[in-house]
Amino acid sequence: AFQVVNFRGNVQTRLRKLKEGDVHATLLALAGLKRLGMPETATSVLSVDEMLPAVAQGAIGITCRSNDDKMMEYLSSLNHEDTRLAVACEREFLSVLDGNCRTPIAAYAYRDKDGNCSFRGLLASPDGSIVYETSRSGTYSLDDMVAIGQDAGHELKSKAGPGFFDGLQ
Incomplete structure (x- = not known):
């Protein structure tokens, strides 16, 4: 049976727990894996049709003084x-x-x-x-x-x- 569990930690911690068998799978952002130089770690990439992203996923927001x-x-x-x-x-x-x-x-x-x-x-x-x-x-x-x-x-x-x-x- 498929069971979703709370799985927290940085990428390396999650991958270690996966390797140790604490879980059978995990979802990680491909952009993050690429940034860490670990894109080969991804075994599958989900499309937006398969899984909608979080709101504003991937967008960068910048704030500055309104009078500048x-x-x-x-x-x-x-x-x-x-x-x-x-x-x-x-x-x-x-x-x-x-x-x-x-x-x-x-x-x-x-x-x-x-x-x-x-x-x-x-x-x-x-x-x-x-x-x-x-x-x-x-x-x-x-x-x-x-x-x-x-x-x-x-x-x-x-x-x-x-x-x-x-x-x-």
């Missing part, structure tokens, strides 16, 4: 607009669900082949026994994508009902 015009101008040149809009959509979804680093919530927004926003979101119980999913599409603009994230979040919040995450540590 020179830095703002420099940082704006680093901005990738499609990613900024996708992250806004996903984070709005997370916000409506009151999500945090311990809640099993996933979302993925992207520009599809027609140039529109395609969004998928997921909310699961901590043990994974209950899963709610939704999808949306719309124009690839900030206002519409924020609305997509809000609407999707409200749908799953309604489906899950009050107290869905009660007892989550």
